[in-house]
Amino acid sequence: MDDVIIGLEVHVQLNKLKTKLFCSCPLNYHDSEPNTHVCPVCLGLPGAMPVVNKEAVKAAIKVALALNAEVQPVAIFDRKNYFYPDLPKGFQISQYDKPLALGGYVTIETEEGEKKITLKRIHMEEDPGKLVYKGSITTAKYCLIDYNRSGAPLLEIVTEPVMNSPKEARLFLNKLRMILEYLDVFDGNLEGAMRVDANVSIRGGGRVEIKNISSFKGVERALTYEIARQRNLIRMGRRVERETRHYDEVNNITVSLRSKEEEQDYRYFPEPDLVPIYTAELLEEVKGTLPEMPEEKRERLKREYGIGDNFAKVLILDKVMADYFEEVAKEIDPKLSASWIVDVLRGELNYRGRDFRFAYEVFKPKEFAKLLSYLKKGMITEKGAVEVIRTKLDHGGDVDEIIRSRGLFAISREEVEKICREVVEECRKAVEDYRSGKKQALDYLVGQVMKRTRGKADPAETAKIIRSLIEG
Structure with missing residues (x-):
């Protein structure tokens, strides 16, 4: 797909913070009734004055450093003017001329080897509210608005147009999510935590933007459909118009929303109610707080525990899984631990739609290490160990009791x-x-x-x- 050009604008919600970007409304709104986590500031009422959340800026700087971007000495908030029902003020507070950070990159592993996905910029902005349609956007008779999300702190991470396939886009998003979760500024399991605007064109044709795709699988499907649609237009001798489209997940198609806006259409100008952010002092505070990142952890796991690169590569995909492995490996043979965690326990969790946070709850690392010790001593067979794992995940219980009650202890x-x-x-x-x-x-x-x-x-x-x- 060398003729395909893809760039992404990824909106990341810094949802591990306690409050919104410009007010004190709490961010733990996901299980709340609509429009209950709001105030005059996030509702855009006349006379309400925004105040920048310092912790949000520090979290954003942490992300910029982890993505190898250059944090700018001065960042300025701007008003991005456009009318949409989920934007009660009639404008969004964002950043334009002076964003928080420029440049950066994320390295992905493709079938052809490593590829560096370069970034254009990283800037902060407030999240709009949430539009709720009854059914599909194309068939709904009305739309409901929930402003609980309005004002939540967002980072927009903009890539250069350097991806050439939907698969590369998904690999980039997976890697980005992993980095964000290691930084502990983001919970990807929460609704709306990461949303994507995808820009795609066939070389020589008009650029189409697909707005607000809410899942990685959706990004891949939307791009696949849109590439096929554009190819068909070109094949018929028609022109691909520059426009903004919506991805209809129900029907797995993109539908036209409006002609694509140019930057001047938003009439950016500096937000008069917010002063510039001078980042030098915050940058020094943040530099010493960066945790171990995925690739660093991968090399350390290989070095400290003697496991192969294939196991280490899988373990770091999920920070909680890597932590679980380390706790087990301190009790029992690390290579045996890696094999059973990656090949068996992970598979059983995936089959049940669960993750390693669930494993921590029902199958503590020390219990898993005990089971592996029985296996290593020949006190239980591999088949028996798998039965214990399945029983623990489905019904809980004590490892020894499960083995005794089911007669799983191996014979001499x-x-x-x-x-x-x-x-x-x-x-x-x-x-x-x-x-x-x-x-x-x-x-x-x-x-x-x-x-x-x-x-x-x-x-x-x-x-x-x-x-x-x-x-x-």
Whole structure:
């Protein structure tokens, strides 16, 4: 897709803060009734005066540093003028000529290798309210407005148009979300936490902006549809008009909203009620608070715990999963821990639509380490360990009690050897088939042992014992 040009404008809500950007209304509005977390400032009532939330500025600087951007010495808020129902003042307080930070980059891993997604700017602004449509935007008879979100602190992270496929866009968003969660300024599980405006064009055609896409999967689907739509227009000899479109998630299409605004249409001018922000002092405060970032953690996990790059790469995708691993790895073999956390526990959580925060609640790291210690000592089989994990995630309970009540403690090697001898003695045809080269006969013999032990024997060890008995 070398002819495809994609740039993203990512709106990130700094939702780990306590209050909104310019007033003292609380940010924990997500489970509240509509229009209950509002005041004269965020409702844009006449005479209400905004005051900048210092913690929001510090959080924004932290993000800028983590994204390798250059924090500007002076940042100025501007009025961005446009009329829309979710904007009660008739303008949005944003930044234009003097944003918080310029430049920066995020590195993603594509099938062709690493690619640096360069950033144009990072600026702060207030979130508008939320429009609620009954059904699709194209069919709804009316629209409701909830101003609880109005005034929430937003960062707009604008990339250069350097992406060439919807997949690259999704990889960038995944990496960006991971960085933001490591910084602890953002909870991506909250509604509206990250919304995307995607700009896409086929080389030589008009640029189309797709507004307010609310999910990463939605971004990929919207771009895929829009690229196909533009290609069809070009194929028919028609011109791709520059416009703003909406992504209809219900029908998986983009629909035209309006002709694309130019920057001058917004009539930017400095916000007269807010003074410039001089960042030098705040920058010094923030520099010492940056946490360990994903790539740093990846290298440290490999170095400290001796695990392979493939495991480390997966573990850092979720900071909570990486923390869970470290707590388990302090108790039991790190390589065994990484394997079972990445390959088994993560899979079982995903199947249930859960994450590692849920694992912390129902399956404490020390309990998981205990289960792995039983596995390592041969006291329980791999099959039994998986059954314990599933039971814990579905019903809770104590690890030892689950193993006892379900009879999952493995039997002794001596007992397994005795049963193997009995099976080899009784199943002569299968033994002869194996000796004649029919290797699948070994699976039958192992199955007979597993049946008699009710799955308590280790299949690999059982196969090894049977081979030694047959081959002498």
